[in-house]
Amino acid sequence: MYRKLTLIVAAAGAVAASVPALAQGQRDPTQMLERADLNGDGQITRAEHTEMRARMFDKMDRNQDGVIDKEDAPKRRMMRRGGDKFKQLAEHLDSNGDGRVTRDEVVNGPNILFDYGDTDRNGVIDQDEMAALREAAAARQAAR
Ligand SMILES: [Ca+2]
Ligand SMILES: [Ca+2]
Ligand SMILES: [Ca+2]
Secondary structure, X not given: OHHHHHHHHHHHHHHHHHOOHHHHXXXXXXXXHHHOOOOOOOOEEHHHHHHHHHHHHHHHOOOOOOEEOHHHOOOOOOOXXXXXXXXHHHHHXXXXXXXXXXXXXXXXXXXXXXXXXXXXXXXXXXHHHHHHHHHHHHHHHHHO
8 A cells, every 4th residue: 555655656756757847837946957957867067957948948939939928828718827837937037027038038048046056167067066956945945
């Protein structure tokens, strides 16, 4: 019984990990970073992080015109929660606040999370740095 439950929990975790951060509305930034480890070597390079942001942009830019704006938002009556999350993320990404998020803004914009995590500034977030980030995120959650 217990064993079975553990299996189900593990399976649910695997599914959650494959769902894009946007759909999940993930609040823990380290999970977003972990997903950026595209070659699965446990380290996130700046290139991998940039690639992840490009993929995220392409997912959000539904009509593929190179700009995320309200036309790309999910239809409200279809997925209300998804729409709100889309708005939040779009606002967060819109660095100059003009209501439009260009691909350039997302892919080449300031990399605050990466810079914050890469404490020794070598262009790679290694497992130690990731662990430190995770601890910081957990501490923030606990303080809430
Ligand atoms: Ca990697
Ligand atoms: Ca668009
Ligand atoms: Ca580093």
